[in-house]
Amino acid sequence: xxxxxxxxxxxxxxxxxxxxxxxxxxxxxxxxxxxxxxxxxxxxxxxxxxxxxxxxxxxxxxxxxxxxxxxxxxxxxxxxxxxxxxxxxxxxxxxxxxxxxxxxxxxxxxxxxxxxxxxxxxxxxxxxxxxxxxxxxxxxxxxxxxxxxxxxxxxxxxxxxxxxxxxxxxxxxxxxxxxxxxxxxxxxxxxxxxxxxxxxxxxxxxxxxxxxxxxxxxxxxxxxxxxxxxxxxxxxxxxxxxxxxxxxxxxxxxxxxxxxxxxxxxxxxxxxxxxxxxxxxxxxxxxxxxxx
Amino acid sequence: xxxxxxxxxxxxxxxxxxxxxxxxxxxxxxxxxxxxxxxxxxxxxxxxxxxxxxxxxxxxxxxxxxxxxxxxxxxxxxxxxxxxxxxxxxxxxxxxxxxxxxxxxxxxxxxxxxxxxxxxxxxxxxxxxxxxxxxxxxxxxxxxxxxxxxxxxxxxxxxxxxxxxxxxxxxxxxxxxxxxxxxxxxxxxxxxxxxxxxxxxxxxxxxxxxxxxxxxxxxxxxxxxxxxxxxxxxxxxxxxxxxxxxxxxxxxxxxxxxxxxxxxxxxxxxxxxxxxxxxxxxxxxxxxxxxxxxxxxxxxxxxxxxxxxxxxxxxxxxxxxxxxxxxxxxxxxxxxxxxxxxxxxxxxxxxxxxxxxxxxxxxxxxxxxxxxxxxxxxxxxxxxxxxxxxxxxxxxxxxxxxxxxxxxxxxxxxxxxxxxxxxxxxxxxxxxxxxxxxxxxxxxxxxxxxxxxxxxxxxxxx
Numbered sequence: 084x085x086x087x088x089x090x091x092x093x094x095x096x097x098x099x100x101x102x103x104x105x106x107x108x109x110x111x112x113x114x115x116x117x118x119x120x121x122x123x124x125x126x127x128x129x130x131x132x133x134x135x136x137x138x139x140x141x142x143x144x145x146x147x148x149x150x151x152x153x154x155x156x157x158x159x160x161x162x163x164x165x166x167x168x169x170x171x172x173x174x175x176x177x178x179x180x181x182x183x184x185x186x187x188x189x190x191x192x193x194x195x196x197x198x199x200x201x202x203x204x205x206x207x208x209x210x211x212x213x214x215x216x217x218x219x220x221x222x223x224x225x226x227x228x229x230x231x232x233x234x235x236x237x238x239x240x241x242x243x244x245x246x247x248x249x250x251x252x253x254x255x256x257x258x259x260x261x262x263x264x265x266x267x268x269x270x271x272x273x274x275x276x277x278x279x280x281x282x283x284x285x286x287x288x289x290x291x292x293x294x295x296x297x298x299x300x301x302x303x304x305x306x307x308x309x310x311x312x313x314x315x316x317x318x319x320x321x322x323x324x325x326x327x328x329x330x331x332x333x334x335x336x337x338x339x340x341x342x343x344x345x346x347x348x349x350x351x352x353x354x355x356x357x358x359x360x361x362x363x364x365x366x367x368x369x370x371x372x373x374x375x
Numbered sequence: 376x377x378x379x380x381x382x383x384x385x386x387x388x389x390x391x392x393x394x395x396x397x398x399x400x401x402x403x404x405x406x407x408x409x410x411x412x413x414x415x416x417x418x419x420x421x422x423x424x425x426x427x428x429x430x431x432x433x434x435x436x437x438x439x440x441x442x443x444x445x446x447x448x449x450x451x452x453x454x455x456x457x458x459x460x461x462x463x464x465x466x467x468x469x470x471x472x473x474x475x476x477x478x479x480x481x482x483x484x485x486x487x488x489x490x491x492x493x494x495x496x497x498x499x500x501x502x503x504x505x506x507x508x509x510x511x512x513x514x515x516x517x518x519x520x521x522x523x524x525x526x527x528x529x530x531x532x533x534x535x536x537x538x539x540x541x542x543x544x545x546x547x548x549x550x551x552x553x554x555x556x557x558x559x560x561x562x563x564x565x566x567x568x569x570x571x572x573x574x575x576x577x578x579x580x581x582x583x584x585x586x587x588x589x590x591x592x593x594x595x596x597x598x599x600x601x602x603x604x605x606x607x608x609x610x611x612x613x614x615x616x617x618x619x620x621x622x623x624x625x626x627x628x629x630x631x632x633x634x635x636x637x638x639x640x641x642x643x644x645x646x647x648x649x650x651x652x653x654x655x656x657x658x659x660x661x662x663x664x665x666x667x668x669x670x671x672x673x674x675x676x677x678x679x680x681x682x683x684x685x686x687x688x689x690x691x692x693x694x695x696x697x698x699x700x701x702x703x704x705x706x707x708x709x710x711x712x713x714x715x716x717x718x719x720x721x722x723x724x725x726x727x728x729x730x731x732x733x734x735x736x737x738x739x740x741x742x743x744x745x746x747x748x749x750x751x752x753x754x755x756x757x758x759x760x761x762x763x764x765x766x767x768x769x770x771x772x773x774x775x776x777x778x779x780x781x782x783x784x785x786x787x788x789x790x791x792x793x794x795x796x797x798x799x800x801x802x803x804x805x806x807x808x809x810x811x812x813x814x815x816x817x818x819x820x821x822x823x824x825x826x827x828x829x830x831x832x833x834x835x836x837x
Contacts, residue, residue: 174725176721176724179721181639203727204727204728204729205727206727207727208726211726218719218721218722220719220722220723220740221719221740230726231726231728234727234729281722284722284726285726288726
């Protein structure tokens with residue numbers, strides 16, 4: 084073997100190793116087909132042929148997905164796969180990013196949410212959001228929860244507001260811990276309590292859908308367990324879409340799971356099926372921990 | 376050798392010690408496994424030797440320069456005849472100054488008596504020997520320091536720690552110097568102010584309602600006896616500052632909100648630097664803008680409305696001062712609003728709040744402490760501003776809160792009191808120090824309040 088050949092062989096070897104480890108080598112074509120069941124009969128929200136661009140860069144390619152009524156749908160996938168971006172298109176949070184451009188059809192209860200007459204203010208009141216990092220306002224616990232009802236004029240007097248605040252805190256299973264310190268700053272709570280406060284704040288405006296963007300990634304395991312219990316309880320009244328990096332969490336809280344990969348929706352199905360019998364090679368690689 | 380040469384020689388010696396120290400560290404480590412056996416890097420040994428050469432010698436040099444003149448004068452005056460010894464200190468100083476200027480060749484012998492000429496020769500001899508001793512002593516100390524440091528170099532010597540602790544002390548002494556200077560200024564103002572208060576009672580100064588500092592210097596002069604009531608100046612200062620803040624705070628704050636929340640990145644990147652240029656315009660330029668453009672405009676405008684407006688009005692000065700402060704308020708507020716975490720914006724917008732609600736109910740409350748701090752800093756600036764007021768608001772110390780009349784401020788009066796020929800023991804001149812002292816306390820108070828506000832509410836959103 085001469086020298087050039089040796090080098091070539093070594094390079095080929097290296098590529099082969101990388102192909103096993105590096106997810107980015109595995110590219111689906113632009114006209115790929117999502118495997119599984121992206122569509123459901125009783126859909127709360129629908130998204131069709133969604134493309135999202137940040138400037139020139141395409142972040143999401145041709146995704147169609149339904150979110151069923153009163154279900155918890157988990158969105159999983161490696162970092163940068165577009166799951167958070169997709170989540171944020173559902174209440175138009177991407178609108179506040181100047182370079183972001185969204186294409187596709189979105190509907191909430193059959194109503195177009197990107198239509199000209201749709202007001203983002205009303206949409207976001209119906210589709211609430213909980214963020215990755217607990218982000219309570221630097222106000223009192225009471226004022227944090229009362230913020231939404233106040234801007235939407237949901238309470239007509241103090242008594243009604245008190246009721247909304249107490250009810251929201253109870254549903255977020257935080258009331259008993261904070262009932263004596265409602266006038267203390269929300270930022271003084273522990274991380275887990277802060278996140279439950281944010282959930283209480285989100286449900287105070289009685290949304291129909293709650294979007295959760297990695298709500299437990301900044302929390303310890305005990306706080307995480309409480310949030311997960313809470314998500315299970317909230318499912319009775321709300322539709323929930325949750326982005327998570329933890330596959331155990333997806334398995335524990337969700338009924339359906341969607342696997343995203345490099346801006347594409349690879350596979351959707353019952354959570355149980357996705358975690359026990361994934362059909363796509365990429366899904367299998369991800370959930371068995373071969374990359375991610 | 377004069378001081379510059381000594382200093383250059385000292386620097387040379389310092390640099391040489393650095394290289395010798397480094398070389399020596401290699402040498403002592405050679406027998407024990409090379410540079411790895413050293414506790415610190417070779418350069419630290421070099422720095423150590425250099426610092427030891429430089430610092431003690433510098434201290435000697437500085438002390439020598441500080442005390443040289445005093446000691447020489449003592450020695451020369453001590454040898455002068457008894458008639459001189461009996462003179463008063465100020466006469467003695469004058470007498471000695473003639474000696475010194477003759478010794479330096481600045482005056483000729485015709486003005487001096489024989490004793491002075493002898494003294495001058497004595498003085499010249501002392502000066503030249505002082506120079507020689509100084510040069511030798513400084514270089515000797517430097518050499519001793521360097522040799523001492525070089526001899527101490529061992530692989531186990533903690534040169535790095537040594538050098539870093541010396542550096543720490545150098546930094547400390549620099550900051551100490553800054554504090555000391557401030558203290559010196561305050562004390563000198565304080566002592567002069569106390570002299571002023573010996574002639575004019577404090578109560579008359581602080582609560583007097585009339586300010587006319589003209590005093591008769593000679594008995595036959597026809598002049599006001601001088602009244603030093605501080606109140607009209609203070610009210611004038613507050614009036615002009617208030618007008619300025621009424622302009623600067625809303626405009627500055629709102630442009631900051633626009634820039635940080637609404638403006639596109641391109642617009643912001645052009646506008647902010649342009650507005651910051653506005654802050655760099657010298658205040659004297661604002662001053663003649665105020666005096667020549669704004670004040671006449673306001674007067675004509677006022678007259679067309681049937682109002683009497685002085686041609687130099689508090690309104691004109693305050694207006695232009697406000698324009699001057701806008702970029703200051705804007706830039707500070709913009710930085711502070713930008714520092715509010717994006718997560719709070721998202722939280723509010725995600726609840727269905729509008730941009731406006733988000734700004735009013737979340738961003739401004741979160742940024743408030745910083746904004747208040749910035750505004751108080753701007754107030755300190757307005758109170759301290761002089762040039763615009765000198766040119767646009769006039770000098771008449773009228774006690775009024777009508778912004779259409781001419782008023783004057785504390786800083787303007789300090790300027791007028793100290794411009795021109797002065798006697799440094801008349802109350803008129805000393806009044807400037809009393810005003811300075813009050814001004815110092817007012818701005819200090821504002822800064823303390825600003826710091827308190829900022830500290831109390833800081834980190835709320837972290």
